[in-house]
Amino acid sequence: MRRIIVFLVLVLSIGVSAQDLKRYFQLASEEFNVPAELLEAIAFVNTRWVHIEPEKFTPACDDKPPVYGIMGLRDDDWFGHSLVEGAKLINVPVEVVKRDVYQNIRAGAALLAKLSNEKGLKKGTSKIEDYKDVVAKFSGIPQPEIAQIFAYDVYKVLSTGFNEFGIEIERKEIDMSIFPKDLFERSGLKIIKPDEINSEDYPPAVWDPSPNYEANRLYTTRIVIHVTQGNFAGSVSWLKNPNSKASAHYVIRSSDGYIVQLVREKDKAWHAKCWNSFTLGIEHEGYIQDPDRWFTPVMYLESAKLVRNMVNRWAIPVDSNHIIGHNFWQQPQWPVVRQEWDFAKYDQGSPSCNDHTDPGPGWNWGYYLSLIRSDQTPPKVISVSPESGARNFLAYKSVVINFSVPMDKSSVQANLVITPNDTVSLIWSSDQRTLEIKPNKFWEFSTTYTIKIDTGAKSVFGLKIDGDGDGVPGDPYYVEFTTTAPDVYPPVVEKGYPVGENVSVYAEMKFVFNEPIESASLASRVRLVDENDQSISITSGKHVVKDDKSIVTFKPASPLLSDKIYKVKFLAGLKDLFGNATTSDYVFEFRTDPGVFYSGSVIDSFETVNSWWQPSQSGSTTGVEANFVASSEKKFRGSNSGKLTYRFLGESGGLIRIFNPSKPTISNGQGNIGLWVYGDLSGNQIEFWFYNPDNYPVNLGSINWYGWKFVSYPIASVPGSNKQFHSIVIKQIQGADKEGEIYFDDLQVGGKITSVAQNEIPVDFSLEQNYPNPFNSSTLIRFSLPERVQVKLCVYDILGRLIAVIVDSELEPGVHTVKFEADDLPSGVYFYRINAGGFFSVRKMVLMK
Known part of the structure; x- marks a missing residue:
């Protein structure tokens, strides 16, 4: 299966x-x-x-x-x-x-x-x-x-x-x-009501009292920010445990900013040792070691709204000396601030009664304090996709509006008008700065839409929208776009791999369609089969939509066999998002490399990349953002490979140079220098650079494959003496992909893929069917020779006239592949014939243009 x-x-x-x-x-x-x-x-x-x-x-x-x-x-x-x-x-x-x-x-x-x-x-x-x-x-x-x-x-x-x-x-x-609707009430949680808390607390929070507190704190001068070092529910559980001797005034959940209050603000929670008498404590779900995974925009926002409410009620200054981390004793200003009356009175330790380091270096204090101060600039739209006035907007795409500050969701949604009216879903980013307006099916074709956000829309700070961006609030925002004409065509493959001859047995499959595909229609319609149409097990399947195109990738569950024909099939019924379905199969045929790989002497296994410069360290690198690291994600051998992640910044002219300052010396007697490259089918160019003693670049061709492939170059073809290898280079090609990931493994000398396995000579003469057949412009013809012999290979038209002599020479025993170019020939049936010693054979091929 x-x-x-x-x-x-x-x-x-x-x-x-x-x-x-x-x-x-x-x-x-x-x-x-x-x-x-x-x-x-x-x-x-x-x-x-x-x-x-x-x-x-x-x-x-x-x-x-x-x-x-x-x-x-x-x-x-x-x-x-x-x-x-x-x-x-x-x-x-x-x-x-x-x-x-x-x-x-x-x-x-x-x-x-x-x-x-x-x-x-x-x-x-x-x-x-x-x-x-x-x-x-x-x-x-x-x-x-x-x-x-x-x-x-x-x-x-x-x-x-x-x-x-x-x-x-x-x-x-x-x-x-x-889960029952009263799940949180059953947990002892209920929404706080003002008459229950004498207006000293925060109504949006949920009340879940902890027994761990002392009544009536005398002073409130600071707010302490904590991190739970654990998950939300477990932290609430622990802080309600009488034996824990710990609590906080509030705990905030990472995923959605949900707030639980455990201790009323007028009382002393047990959260910061000898600072408890004059501080309020807020715990945030997460670990300080992984801030990006836990400190979400919505948690920052809801925490800031809570603190803004608290500082207004308790007259606490909004600065880094009064809204502090539990790690405040580590800050440069600590020796001075510690002399203030509250710390001086209660904090008698040396240097502090606190020794914790939360919220850690990953807490974004600048952003957090800016949210607390509540920016008084009226909100405006800073970008929108599509831009207003756009034509031919794809009918399945969302309109995405980015605001300058977090917005009050309910006020925006209440003031959103779409003309003509359509059914949509509204999706907010966790920081409430981005609104996605997603059509529930798709927009009507050939229709002009106007989206209006009226003047009642407000930021979370209560300021009305500045629709025209002139700095004055209170005017509406408009965006207009026109959708494309009806789409009646099914999806088409724009490029794909593998196809053709000499495909690596370690190849993986990547096919790019000209438009997004309905994911459900891919199910059970992707096949990898052998020459007998028997299914080959595949794994690591993935379908992503990028730049309005579907990219389908997968790989064989085990390496392919050498010198075999395989086919990738996308069966009929593949649909785009508008329901247009393919009526016939897409079939991509390829033949694996007939050779056998023989490993050479490894120069670098890329288990680490410390011996290589980062691309940015090389003066040759230009027009790109790139990073080179050791990675276990994909490896040809061992535990790691070298992973190059890149994004070219322009349309052409970019270059990535990965330099090895050790510059290993190489010699002609070592044969080839090569390495295994996991290609990304980008179409960009890969090069080796040498010193001889001058700089000598070698073009190895475009990266037109996906998966692992061995690339190499004869050392003897590098002119000069005292040869040194020093760089792997990726050159940007105009029209190729601008970003991608490439992996490198086992840089070596002497490694090679032989056209015939060593010591293996064909037993008989043979002439194989050309591939592909039918063909357009060019095709490959293979034949086997058990001995050294004079060979003549010719092409004839259907009337028997000689069209071309492809081979006329004495050849060594082995399997040989030659290419026949037919650019100047008309479509039709042709024959190719081989004479090799006493062996004679004829086969038919079809040229279709």
């Missing part, structure tokens, strides 16, 4: 790629018969797919017990001992489960399976929603109602999907009604 598994390519902080993690989740799912998507989502909620080794991480400032590994396993008396239990279930030492990513996932999967079996659940027969209580119990949170909030977070990420930082969790249809 053919499987297409989507793998990712982000290298995580632990050195394990997201591709490997997806595979680990899948393997553990199959071994323990639990849903892989639940393992992925649990790991996401607990750790954002980062392997936690507590001794390497900053401890939580509330002394919350640590989690272990990517699955967030526990070993304490509050959250339980899932680490020890999981290790026992898989019969692996606890210390290994702590350190090893895969074993940590296996332990988590085994524990999930145990809990599932106790509930009588089975993968494949039980619905994903049936596992809700199992997921809650897996969390280890002792309060059942808060454990349900952990489960809610897991199912929420499954229902919405996630695709950032290389983490891709596929969106699933989840029935969220499995």
